[in-house]
Amino acid sequence: MVELPHEMKAVLLTEVGVDFKLIDACIPVPKLSDQEVLVKIEYVGLTGLDAKFVQQGTPCWQYPRVFGLDAVGVVVAGPKGGHPEVGARVMWHNDIASEGVLSEYVKVPNFALTVLPADINPALAASLPTPGMTALIALYKLQLEEGDTIFIESGNTCVGQLAVQMAYQQGLTVITSSPKQCTTALKKLGAELVLDENETDIGQKIQKHFGYDTVHGVIDMSGKYTNKLLEFLQFCGRISCVSGLATLDETLLFKKAPNIGIVSLPGAWLAKSICAQQRMSFLGNVLTDYLQQEQLCLSEKEVIAFDAVSIYDALIARINGNSHFYQVVKVA
Known part of the structure; x- marks a missing residue:
């Protein structure tokens, strides 16, 4: 002893x-x-x-x-x-x-x-525990299948880097946003398309690359642009919110009817x-x-x-x- x-x-x-x-x-x-x-x-x-x-x-x-x-x-x-x-x-x-x-x-x-x-x-x-478990839970909540397309906001963050790799290994087509200098690194991790996080027309660029209504799931990292992320999510698509739930546009909710999941590691203990x-x-x-x-x-x-x-x-x-x-x- x-x-x-x-x-x-x-x-x-x-x-x-x-x-x-x-x-x-x-x-x-x-x-x-x-x-x-x-x-x-x-x-x-x-x-x-x-x-x-x-x-x-x-x-x-x-x-x-x-x-x-x-x-x-x-x-x-x-x-x-x-x-x-x-x-x-x-x-x-x-x-x-x-x-x-x-x-x-x-x-x-x-x-x-x-x-x-x-x-x-x-x-x-x-x-790994916080970023890794957050990425896993966010992906589980989306319930995507091989061949589906996912958009991961802020792929350069610790959670984002792990989510990109896990999604790619699940057979998903991965789109992400990040600062320009991270583009090459994120493509090596499995992202097919990396968009500049400062772009104002991300939805249009995704449509140009993949066609209309092709994003099946979204991981919303910051909670700052949730309404914009919902705009290019397909009807009845799924979104995992890592930083809580933003104030949502009701018209957009009726238009998209998204399935919304909240990711909360502390919640397992608080509950x-x-x-x-x-x-x-x-x-x-x-x-x-x-x-x-x-x-x-x-x-x-x-x-x-x-x-x-x-x-x-x-x-x-x-x-x-x-x-x-x-x-x-x-x-x-």
Whole structure:
């Protein structure tokens, strides 16, 4: 039995907003309850969801609080004979209502964990839960078939890059938007047509290339242009909204009759649905399979030091749009 310390280093979020604040702290190592394991954190992924919540917060949070949602680490304590076993390396997307993962140790419900095979790079795995699960859920909600056409907004983002690759591997025809400098890279990932995100007539360009009424599904990343995206969706097509639901044009809704799906990873925890939480473990297994089969190409990974200043700077770069890299904090 490994002797555990009584205190640990952590990074706490003390204020949210444009001027959010992170501090370094020393706090007690958490105590376990039934169906929980204690994980020694190795890497924490920073994502667009982290950038959103440091600015907006959520009603279930009290401050100061340990920050962070995605992690990889090694199980160091848990119920005797439980799963996963002590010594297993695990990956997960954390409960938004509980303390975060930017600390040396975290307690986690064992049913939400994905056990990582020994040949998976833990730093790479830590960057995947939020963007990878978001991309998978968005695609599942569209229920598209091989040969269908999908439009993925902002294919240059971490979620977008993964969605492009997954959609291509499902046999879908992939159209995406991005800054011009990302065109070549996205075509290598599987996009057949990459449109400049600043184009005002994206729908016309799609029609010119593929014909009228040919987009069967859309992944709406930002929520800023939902009505425009609906305009070139076929009648009764499907749209997955990653950033919530915008105010929709009622005339357009009558014209298109879209099937609208909302993607919410935190919702699995906030709804207290054990079934939904267990599904996150299943999604983690799907992502692990992608990695083992070398079917995902991830853009450059940025490794960040485990201190409040470095993490703050990394989040600011993401908020300002200066980083679409996969960012991971090296904790141990």
